[in-house]
Amino acid sequence: MNYNNFFEIKDGWNLQIKELKEDQLVHYGSNLLCGNGYLGYRGTLEEWGKEQYQACVITDTYDMADGKWRELSNSPNALTTKVTVNGKDFGDYPKEDRITTELDFNYKYGIFKRISQSKLESDFEIVSERFASYDNLHLIANKYQINNLDKKEMKLKIGINGDIWDLNGCHLENFTGEYDSNKNIVYLKANTVESKITLVTALSFEFKKGKIKNLKVENEEKSIYLLIKAEAESEKIEMERNMIVYSSNDLNGPLKAALNDAESALKIGYDELKEKHQAVWDKKWELMDIQIKGNLLDQLAVRFNLYHNIIATPAHSERLPIGARGLSCQAYQGSAFWDQEIFNLPMFLFTETETAKNILKYRYHTLDGARQKAEDLGYAGAFYAWISGKSGKELCPSFFFKDVISGRKIRNHFNDWQIHVSPDISYAIWKYYLATEDIDFIVNYGSEILFEVARFLNSRVHYNQFKDQYEIIRLLGPDEYHENVDNNAFTNYQTQFALKKALYFYFKMENEYPEKLEEIKDKINLNESEITAWQEISEKIYLPQPDQSNLIEQFDGYFELEDTTAKVLNDRLIDKAEYWGWPNGVAVFTQVIKQADVIQLFTLHDIFSEEVLTANYDYYEPRTQHGSSLSPSQYAVVAARLGRAEEAYDYFKKSAFIDLMSTNKAVSGGTFIGGIHTAAAGGIWQLIINGFAGMKIDKAGLSFKPVLCQEWEEIQFKLNYQNKKFEIRLNQNEFQLKTAADNSEALKFSVFEKEYFLDAAAEVKIKL
Amino acid sequence: MNYNNFFEIKDGWNLQIKELKEDQLVHYGSNLLCGNGYLGYRGTLEEWGKEQYQACVITDTYDMADGKWRELSNSPNALTTKVTVNGKDFGDYPKEDRITTELDFNYKYGIFKRISQSKLESDFEIVSERFASYDNLHLIANKYQINNLDKKEMKLKIGINGDIWDLNGCHLENFTGEYDSNKNIVYLKANTVESKITLVTALSFEFKKGKIKNLKVENEEKSIYLLIKAEAESEKIEMERNMIVYSSNDLNGPLKAALNDAESALKIGYDELKEKHQAVWDKKWELMDIQIKGNLLDQLAVRFNLYHNIIATPAHSERLPIGARGLSCQAYQGSAFWDQEIFNLPMFLFTETETAKNILKYRYHTLDGARQKAEDLGYAGAFYAWISGKSGKELCPSFFFKDVISGRKIRNHFNDWQIHVSPDISYAIWKYYLATEDIDFIVNYGSEILFEVARFLNSRVHYNQFKDQYEIIRLLGPDEYHENVDNNAFTNYQTQFALKKALYFYFKMENEYPEKLEEIKDKINLNESEITAWQEISEKIYLPQPDQSNLIEQFDGYFELEDTTAKVLNDRLIDKAEYWGWPNGVAVFTQVIKQADVIQLFTLHDIFSEEVLTANYDYYEPRTQHGSSLSPSQYAVVAARLGRAEEAYDYFKKSAFIDLMSTNKAVSGGTFIGGIHTAAAGGIWQLIINGFAGMKIDKAGLSFKPVLCQEWEEIQFKLNYQNKKFEIRLNQNEFQLKTAADNSEALKFSVFEKEYFLDAAAEVKIKL
Numbered sequence A, B: 001m002n003y004n005n006f007f008e009i010k011d012g013w014n015l016q017i018k019e020l021k022e023d024q025l026v027h028y029g030s031n032l033l034c035g036n037g038y039l040g041y042r043g044t045l046e047e048w049g050k051e052q053y054q055a056c057v058i059t060d061t062y063d064m065a066d067g068k069w070r071e072l073s074n075s076p077n078a079l080t081t082k083v084t085v086n087g088k089d090f091g092d093y094p095k096e097d098r099i100t101t102e103l104d105f106n107y108k109y110g111i112f113k114r115i116s117q118s119k120l121e122s123d124f125e126i127v128s129e130r131f132a133s134y135d136n137l138h139l140i141a142n143k144y145q146i147n148n149l150d151k152k153e154m155k156l157k158i159g160i161n162g163d164i165w166d167l168n169g170c171h172l173e174n175f176t177g178e179y180d181s182n183k184n185i186v187y188l189k190a191n192t193v194e195s196k197i198t199l200v201t202a203l204s205f206e207f208k209k210g211k212i213k214n215l216k217v218e219n220e221e222k223s224i225y226l227l228i229k230a231e232a233e234s235e236k237i238e239m240e241r242n243m244i245v246y247s248s249n250d251l252n253g254p255l256k257a258a259l260n261d262a263e264s265a266l267k268i269g270y271d272e273l274k275e276k277h278q279a280v281w282d283k284k285w286e287l288m289d290i291q292i293k294g295n296l297l298d299q300l301a302v303r304f305n306l307y308h309n310i311i312a313t314p315a316h317s318e319r320l321p322i323g324a325r326g327l328s329c330q331a332y333q334g335s336a337f338w339d340q341e342i343f344n345l346p347m348f349l350f351t352e353t354e355t356a357k358n359i360l361k362y363r364y365h366t367l368d369g370a371r372q373k374a375e376d377l378g379y380a381g382a383f384y385a386w387i388s389g390k391s392g393k394e395l396c397p398s399f400f401f402k403d404v405i406s407g408r409k410i411r412n413h414f415n416d417w418q419i420h421v422s423p424d425i426s427y428a429i430w431k432y433y434l435a436t437e438d439i440d441f442i443v444n445y446g447s448e449i450l451f452e453v454a455r456f457l458n459s460r461v462h463y464n465q466f467k468d469q470y471e472i473i474r475l476l477g478p479d480e481y482h483e484n485v486d487n488n489a490f491t492n493y494q495t496q497f498a499l500k501k502a503l504y505f506y507f508k509m510e511n512e513y514p515e516k517l518e519e520i521k522d523k524i525n526l527n528e529s530e531i532t533a534w535q536e537i538s539e540k541i542y543l544p545q546p547d548q549s550n551l552i553e554q555f556d557g558y559f560e561l562e563d564t565t566a567k568v569l570n571d572r573l574i575d576k577a578e579y580w581g582w583p584n585g586v587a588v589f590t591q592v593i594k595q596a597d598v599i600q601l602f603t604l605h606d607i608f609s610e611e612v613l614t615a616n617y618d619y620y621e622p623r624t625q626h627g628s629s630l631s632p633s634q635y636a637v638v639a640a641r642l643g644r645a646e647e648a649y650d651y652f653k654k655s656a657f658i659d660l661m662s663t664n665k666a667v668s669g670g671t672f673i674g675g676i677h678t679a680a681a682g683g684i685w686q687l688i689i690n691g692f693a694g695m696k697i698d699k700a701g702l703s704f705k706p707v708l709c710q711e712w713e714e715i716q717f718k719l720n721y722q723n724k725k726f727e728i729r730l731n732q733n734e735f736q737l738k739t740a741a742d743n744s745e746a747l748k749f750s751v752f753e754k755e756y757f758l759d760a761a762a763e764v765k766i767k768l
């Protein structure tokens, strides 16, 4: 991978793109995203508009404009700018070639900077810097400078552009705007077409250098612009401006709040806003950073992924999902998949546990949507949506892929057969409990989820009287190419696990929180016979066992399918754009799988022998296409567990650079499929902590089985386990664990199965 | 329907085709088939060969020549003939236009006759007549005449042509032949390529008029010919000849048997052979004929269908299936589907009960194949093959249809999800018992089938703990466009029925045949807990009930599918040759069904109210494409039951003329899909007896609910019920039942729910 084709780096936090490439536009927008969990402003130039995929995605603004896809809305763009020098406009990319631009991005603070040089008309320079504030989530602050202006006068068009990019229909209508010349504040108000959310975008600005000679207000149907004749000061113009976004889902009176924030931000000024913002990030990185010594590119890549996992997460709310593409674009509907609990969450479990709790509380608040889905499909309890927005109702349509050969729609069954999302959530709750011992959460939120999931599973399994076992029929496992399968090993094990944990907390609450249990039982009408059923199912559910070759069959009959490789199947494609899976794609009748499936089971459950892990890794690895960005990190974790650090490193490369060095098409057949793969971002944390450091938690406690790849000299990171903080350093020769000075009790853990107890401010070094 | 385009009739037994039409060649071959359940000789001219679909299909000669399809073999053609007059060959159809030919067929005795007139060279005439003997199943007798020979001398090429038509690969190899000039007998011996069956075809001939002046023997690789110069006698040549076929599956020494039969047939002579043959038919028609007054065409059509159902059936054997295309061609592998029990069998149940028993014994002898299939798919007991040949092993491949747009194979699940064939067989056994009271058959054969089917069903159903009911998941019901459905009403009701009948005979045998029961229990290892399970399942199986609109849902979720019509779907086809069904055909996501499904349930089980029948008939009828030839007769039976005699008549027209006036392509894309629809043939009997006469038998006994369509003046037929024979006459005003003189006890029955008892030689007339 020659990353110089894409970017340059000078340290482990910053990258530069020295020359823009047209075919990478879409990726810049996502990779250089300024975000804070509330909004995501894409890495675009101020001159750009919808043709260049400019967007600012706002959380909690679900709307359906095309009658089919419900997605988040984009805000009008309050940073839109057009510079005119000597009567000529600049920046009409990519047609414009009189300007060269460099982009800088700082992943420590999410700061986007552009530096553009005029090539022909004048040697002026545009320097602009912005960030999405973590101090005020509604704020994007921008400092915009024009330097070397040999002509004293030039024109600037600024304002709020409401003619924005949308994936599936225009979400905003009824635009009204105003310019307050006293305060230099502009706003644009609109509402979403279906959900009737009011969205307010405000702009406040001030010239710190240079003067406004003349200002005209121009209203367009969806936009409000200020046409400014400005005079340079010492050949410079310097403008500070603030984009503020509020929706009526945030509070009553979003307009007032927006105007208020716009005004106060102007008073505080860019530099102080930046300081406040950076202070929040400094606190985050204190626990969340992972330092890699020995490879600057890898260091940057790790932080790129951590950064994106953080800004994708609506940590400020307990009622919002982590989108599969975060807030980097509208793709995947800004909605949660199983990725949220299995890929995004783990990092927060051991760092920002409040955020981890919010993520899980989101599943509590969406229980009604999950209950509705279960009922609609003839089941009981909570069947969580495959694609879950704010309400938790199923957003995944029955038809989305097309048979590109016939042009006919394909009925895929992600929405009704891929049931593992429900037990995956139970699994995550259990892990949260192990990591935090937060029994209050369990008692007040988690238990109801666990019970309703168990109830769903009870209604979904089938008892096979002939074999005296419970089975799960007609599934989609993690490997999505094979639909309609029975007894998918991953799903069956997860189901048993979810039932057992529901039972565990049921009996725990019966002893320790009997009143609370009664309250929940009353609320959801839970009766004793259901508990008996959960017990029986968890005892008698069919769990595919390793065969004489130590192999676990992914689902009933998998081993009888044609044994071939993704490479061979690729040659069988009639059209390269064909979908490989159900019902008649090239992979369906073969053993080629889209992604980790049995291997995914291993990363979640360390209950199999090394022989079993080895046999299955060696079997499934060559049969895996890695057609999903979820796959490589999971293979890496298992590779590391097997001591195959170099293979794990290879998978690190595959996973960490999915977006950073994306050469995939982000726009295919006119459909936008780009954006940040947030699950892959979260997977990088797992790959290092669960993979190289070999960390896991289970009933036996916290343990490590470290191994490091040759490419890295040392890794270093901090964790928070059950309110005890500690730092780990791992190199080729040594594993070092140091507890924090303010820990209130000793940390118990094991390394290579040897137990340790460390008081506060203590350390242990273990030779490898 | 202008049948004159196809044929002319002079009475209710005979049809004539006055002028051959090239596009009907394939249909002539099937419709004018001479057959006897052992062989089927297609209705082709003696001059014709494989290009004109000449074939003689021989039962019990399964062989696989293409590595994929196992089918019956065709015999070499011992009636091949070429006539040369004035040095010019005749009969090279369709290029030959110097000859006009008329075909006559007599359905009373299965006699094929051709009369050809020379148009140009001479006014000679060829008259040839043949039949497949029911007196000796191995014999096809032929009388071949050339008249008006103004030239005294001409040439004849006769012999045995082994270069024959095959659907899927050449089945015969290692040809050897001989001509015995003393006896005028020729034979050709070969063996099948895979199954190594020896097949012997012999020819004996004699000139009754005219003389052989010169004879040369010509051997080709696969054929043996005699080149004869013959001299006419009174301007005539008349040859009698006999084609004899034996295989090594019939007996040891097929050659000796063939030569022996060839010799003796010659001695007996054509006319006496024909008398013996006709005597057998006369006996059959005595009970099997149905007379229709008032419409000669319909009368002929009924007999056409009865004839074909009879000759398709290997009544001589208890080890052979009824092919879905009988012995009219190799299509459908000469194998049994559920058609055998549900469509072909009913006629024999009330006429030739020995044949009915043989049909069911075939299922006994193929139990091992069914057990093997169940085991292969992870079930217990007997899962009967969807396509069942001699062994009962599954002959239905996993892939047979093609996606004509992409060219990719389609995985259809006829072989693993269409389970109803097993309970359908149990159903047929019950009906046989009701019709015959043959408890010996049950004790010695039927019970083992019933138990093994019940055992299979036990292993196939799933208990839904949540709903406390048994369900059947992932089915193909009779409507084959919808695969992967749950709780197909037809299948679930049939399953309960099959379990109940297994239990009925289990307890009956426990009381009345305890030793025999113990013997079977030992043999198949049946234990008491299985009986308990059958009881529980039969009590708790989910049976879709009529909803508030009296509608029974065909399967779970059917009513939520797009509600449209076959006509609309036809317009959605990209390619007219597209398959409409699974997985992505135009009908899959709609309520358009291929054939009777809920309606099929009604024809088998008269357990629903008239309101329910009416509602469902009116609902499903416009949604049915009748893409299967099984469908119209079943709609007709229900229409008649509802008193809608004219609608029943419309369905009679659709069903009775499927082959007789076929304008369907019998060859599509080079693939032969023609042949006689034997299930439709059997369906005609049901349509008249169960439909118009409204006959049914159940635990309450024999009953009638007659209604006649306006188009017919009267219908008349005989039945045999529990060894009591009787005749029925039905017209618009009267239903008359007359018992046979030799009945040994009184016949009990009801008409319109009023009961009657009739001694022998008695009659009752009921005004309508």
Ligand SMILES: [Ca+2]
Pocket (backbone or CB within 6 Å): A102, A115
């Ligand atoms: Ca530069």
Ligand SMILES: [Ca+2]
Pocket (backbone or CB within 6 Å): B102, B115, B117
């Ligand atoms: Ca004539």
